[in-house]
Amino acid sequence: MADYYHELGWRELGDGEQPNHLLHMARFLIDYGLYEVTFAEQWPRLPPAASIEAVENLKEIIIEDDSENNCPICLKKFCINEKAKEMPCQHLFHEKCIITWLYKTNSCPFCRYELPTDDKVYETFKIEKKRAAKRRENIETLHNSMFS
Amino acid sequence: MANIAAKRIKREFKEVMKSEEVAGGDIKLELVNDCWTELQGEISGPPDTPYEGGTFLLEIKVPETYPFNPPKIRFMTKIWHPNVSSATGAICLDILKDQWAAALTLRTVLLSIQALLSAAEPNDPQDAVVAKQYKENHELFEMTAKHWTNIYAGGPTCICEFNQKVQRIQDMGIDEHQARVALSTYDWELERATEQLFC
Numbered sequence: 001m002a003d004y005y006h007e008l009g010w011r012e013l014g015d016g017e018q019p020n021h022l023l024h025m026a027r028f029l030i031d032y033g034l035y036e037v038t039f040a041e042q043w044p045r046l047p048p049a050a051s052i053e054a055v056e057n058l059k060e061i062i063i064e065d066d067s068e069n070n071c072p073i074c075l076k077k078f079c080i081n082e083k084a085k086e087m088p089c090q091h092l093f094h095e096k097c098i099i100t101w102l103y104k105t106n107s108c109p110f111c112r113y114e115l116p117t118d119d120k121v122y123e124t125f126k127i128e129k130k131r132a133a134k135r136r137e138n139i140e141t142l143h144n145s146m147f148s
Numbered sequence: 149m150a151n152i153a154a155k156r157i158k159r160e161f162k163e164v165m166k167s168e169e170v171a172g173g174d175i176k177l178e179l180v181n182d183c184w185t186e187l188q189g190e191i192s193g194p195p196d197t198p199y200e201g202g203t204f205l206l207e208i209k210v211p212e213t214y215p216f217n218p219p220k221i222r223f224m225t226k227i228w229h230p231n232v233s234s235a236t237g238a239i240c241l242d243i244l245k246d247q248w249a250a251a252l253t254l255r256t257v258l259l260s261i262q263a264l265l266s267a268a269e270p271n272d273p274q275d276a277v278v279a280k281q282y283k284e285n286h287e288l289f290e291m292t293a294k295h296w297t298n299i300y301a302g303g304p305t306c307i308c309e310f311n312q313k314v315q316r317i318q319d320m321g322i323d324e325h326q327a328r329v330a331l332s333t334y335d336w337e338l339e340r341a342t343e344q345l346f347c
């Protein structure tokens with residue numbers, strides 16, 4: 001259960017902390033479909049920078065074969081024995097190129113695979129978006145089981 | 149201009165020149181100045197759309213921070229489309245804004261803009277008037293878009309009825325383009341367009 005609450009971004013109240021009634025009200029309205037969850041559908045600007053930790057943990061690779069691959073950011077071909085950084089989606093970039101990009105926004109410039117960010121608001125948004133998708137799925141399953 | 153931006157544009161320019169689309173006459177790219185900060189794009193109107201047979205010019209400005217920020221692109225050729233401002237040519241396309249990715253290139257962007265001409269997004273409009281007509285009076289929208297393609301982009305279909313109406317308003321001393329905008333906005337109703345122009 002602890003994981004469940006954690007996933008929703010909930011935690012126990014601290015000493016002397018009052019529950020946030022507005023937040024509860026908002027969740028109630030959303031859960032009962034009384035409020036259109038447009039905010040959970042899209043993030044209106046480029047998502048924030050990747051977290052410092054995620055950037056530091058990017059795998060370093062030495063290019064071994066003289067393939068046709070180039071860095072998707074500067075479009076220069078990789079040379080043999082050149083160092084490259086690998087994203088979890090396995091796309092390769094020059095270190096300087098990918099770090100400049102991740103400092104701006106958190107996703108792979110090639111396939112949009114998302115790294116975690118240090119931005120609390122954005123991380124909450126991502127969880128809400130997942131919840132919204134899950135809710136839609138539940139409703140659909142329910143609907144299908146009733147009408148099939 | 150920052151080194152990486154200029155170097156990348158040069159590489160992209162070569163890539164575009166070698167591409168099938170350039171060979172097929174679908175897209176074109178030209179340099180406007182020597183420092184690679186400004187280019188001119190050209191796309192042909194896709195088949196089976198009101199833009200078919202037209203040639204549309206695009207202004208492309210490459211920021212210092214390219215490719216970490218998207219190029220600034222607008223239509224220089226006037227066009228009647230829900231996602232393009234009929235007044236300024238500004239384009240509403242996600243990859244030019246919050247969906248930009250550094251791996252996108254001028255070639256992919258030009259092809260996306262061409263695809264936008266085939267598949268408009270009237271629910272995310274740049275031009276509210278055009279989007280409304282697109283949704284509520286689609287046939288008239290297609291005729292208007294064809295007419296604009298004919299007049300401004302060299303498209304083949306002349307819509308004589310529209311030309312005559314524009315001429316009628318021009319005869320009252322109104323500028324041709326202004327007359328066309330008013331008529332297009334008011335669903336080609338001469339009276340309403342005139343009223344609006346003289347109020």
Ligand SMILES: [Zn+2]
Pocket residue numbers: 071072073074075076093094097
């Ligand atoms: Zn690179």
Ligand SMILES: [Zn+2]
Pocket residue numbers: 087089090091108109110111112113
């Ligand atoms: Zn990737």
